[in-house]
Amino acid sequence: QKKRRAATARxxxxxxxxLQLAATEIEKEAAAKExxxxxxxxxxxxxxxxxxxxxxxxxLCKKLHAKIDSVDEERYDTEVKLQKTNxxxxxxxxxxxxxxxxxxxxxLRRVRMSADAMLRxxxxxxxxxxxxxxxxxxxxxxEDTEKEKDLRDVGDWRKNIxxxxxxxxxxxxxxxxx
Numbered sequence: 001q002k003k004r005r006a007a008t009a010r011x012x013x014x015x016x017x018x019l020q021l022a023a024t025e026i027e028k029e030a031a032a033k034e035x036x037x038x039x040x041x042x043x044x045x046x047x048x049x050x051x052x053x054x055x056x057x058x059x060l061c062k063k064l065h066a067k068i069d070s071v072d073e074e075r076y077d078t079e080v081k082l083q084k085t086n087x088x089x090x091x092x093x094x095x096x097x098x099x100x101x102x103x104x105x106x107x108l109r110r111v112r113m114s115a116d117a118m119l120r121x122x123x124x125x126x127x128x129x130x131x132x133x134x135x136x137x138x139x140x141x142x143e144d145t146e147k148e149k150d151l152r153d154v155g156d157w158r159k160n161i162x163x164x165x166x167x168x169x170x171x172x173x174x175x176x177x178x
Contacts (some may be wrong), residue, residue: 051057113121 051060
């Protein structure tokens with residue numbers, strides 16, 4: 001057990017020493033980055049000296065505009081390169097995925113979801129409209145009208161088919177309508 005304690009103490013000591021080394025390395029890297037930043041700014045952004053005359057100010061503004069345009073072009077070019085490389089990366093990863101083997105699609109399950117839940121899932125916090133479609137429906141009360149009563153009283157249509165067949169049945173229907 002003494003060996004175990006010694007090993008544990010040694011491990012703890014090594015761990016703390018590694019953490020101290022890592023902390024000093026991080027501080028050195030931060031200082032190096034800061035120095036590099038200062039050097040870059042000194043090289044690319046000389047200190048601004050404002051001339052006294054109006055014409056010199058206009059020339060300075062023109063130079064600054066030209067520099068802004070060139071920087072914008074560089075930024076746009078790098079963004080396009082980045083998008084292109086990202087697209088190539090996606091294509092290559094898809095090819096690699098396809099080469100590894102066949103991908104078996106999982107069976108899709110039906111999910112009962114209300115319109116509100118679907119919009120909330122799609123739009124997130126932007127969803128504010130309530131789409132409860134059943135709440136807007138009118139309640140209709142079915143009233144018994146005389147025609148419906150007559151139809152229910154007549155009953156099955158097959159019973160009266162004999163009476164209404166032929167000319168006599170049509171004549172009766174015609175006379176009843178007048």
